[in-house]
Amino acid sequence: MNIPRSFYQQPTLDVARQLLGKHLVRKHGDGTTIGRIVETEAYIGPQDLACHASKGRTRRTEVMFGPAGHAYVYFIYGFYHMLNLVTEIVDYPAAVLIRAVEPLEGIELMKGRRRSDSLRDLASGPGKFCESFAIDRSLNGADLCGEVIYVLDGGEPLPKFSARPRIGVDYAGAWKKKPFRFLVRGNEFVSSP
């Protein structure tokens, strides 16, 4: 049920695609929240200029250089957290950003945290998703093969999806056009079509 570490050790683009449709579980003292992953982005390694680790190994990117199947969480723009799932082998820095989920369980909890009643506004973007799921830097480095945050494989078929350029990476030169953003086709909970 809980996805094994070997899943995350695969090539990052494969992981990003195969995560679509799977369920992400976050357990917290206030309760459990679960969402169906509908949008991801791949940051595929040191040569990828959109990947934080392309600028070298630093305190912030350290987790991406570690073993697959751990959470890389960082704080951005003074407001928002982003959740990534570390992929590939040790010393190869790559990860998948979770950009949007479809709320499944713990919806009242999400509404309270987001201070919003709109189902579609709860997790349709990486910052919103982290707020709904109470994800912050205390989860940086957390093991995804643990009890606190993990992905379930319920054996669902891979949904039909589209590939698009990644969002917010204008600085990445030739890499900004690469279609490394994946989203479930026709799903209303993605961040943008």
Add this chain to the structure above:
DNA sequence: CAAGAGATCATCT
């Protein structure tokens, strides 16, 4: 609706 500005802070030079 589309476009723009502003909010605000950890991280790295």
Add this chain to the structure above:
DNA sequence: GATGATCTCTTGA
């Protein structure tokens, strides 16, 4: 001292 894997609100048509 600059900047960013964002979001929300405001403006104007």
